[in-house]
Amino acid sequence: MNSASACCWWRLALPIADELEESLIWKLTELGISRIAVQHVPEKAERTLLAWLPSSEWSESDRDQLMVNLRPLAEPFGLQLANPTWCEVADEDWSLNWKQHWQSDPVGQRLLILPAWLDLPQEYADRLVVRMDPGSAFGTGSHPSTRLCLEALEKNPPLGLRVADLGCGSGVLGFAALGFGARQVLAADTDSQAVCASRANAELNQLDLDRFRVVHGSVDALSAQLQGEVVDLLLCNILAPVIEALASSFDQLLSANGRCLLSGLLVDQAPRLQVVLEALGWRVNSLTVQGCWGLLDVSKR
């Protein structure tokens, strides 16, 4: 094996069954791995989960341990994980891979997520187009937790609202919110690559700073940007334990009638999160489910 180098990545390639895709992506994200792609090969009816890990941070024993952590996820489905293939690749491999496998993606009835390098397909000419070049940030719109938010925004458009997007990734939720009528979006992410990707995508969608602004950090960074003002809607697609840890600070960001769309939780985690949120004084309006993922719509009481 090559020695680890700071500019290279370990690329994991793991053939998977359809039903394992969501829980494996969830587990990888929980373990701090956000550079993930799934290759679909329709003619072969199979898919391969790809993940990129910085070589300098993942020793051979760390990678073995990662597989030990992933294997139990197949058990509830009566499946076994295939053997992974690891290879060391250069930085550009990540984005090249996206470009090969990412297609225009209609979401709901009105939205189209369109990769930056593709032309608008004629059949979607009447859709609201969000152009994206996700770089290495999560958020192509294809993950169920993202789709749940996008569909909720379409169903209940944030007309004239000021919106915050916490954990913005590539910025996709904020751009869709603006497309569905939001007045302004303030976004934040703790991953500096996500901040860069969101800025680049804002430019791609020709949004100026009055409408879309992104900052590095979390709730505190949003608060600092707001300078005592508030938003009407908070979008937060992060994992349940993170939402749980941050929930007590959401209140300061929101207006008296404020609402939150909280995604990134597994359906099994919803009851616990609901109890935590209610204890903090939030009213849970609905739980929407897609596969094993859930979205909670909550508002101030």
Ligand SMILES: C[S@@+](CC[C@H](N)C(=O)[O-])C[C@H]1O[C@@H](n2cnc3c(N)ncnc32)[C@H](O)[C@@H]1O
């Ligand atoms: C699941 S991705 C969601 C990306 C995008 N909003 C979407 O819906 O597709 C979660 C994002 O939250 C960011 N994140 C994780 N913990 C965070 C925190 N405490 N505050 C702000 N961002 C956080 C991650 O860096 C990642 O970009």
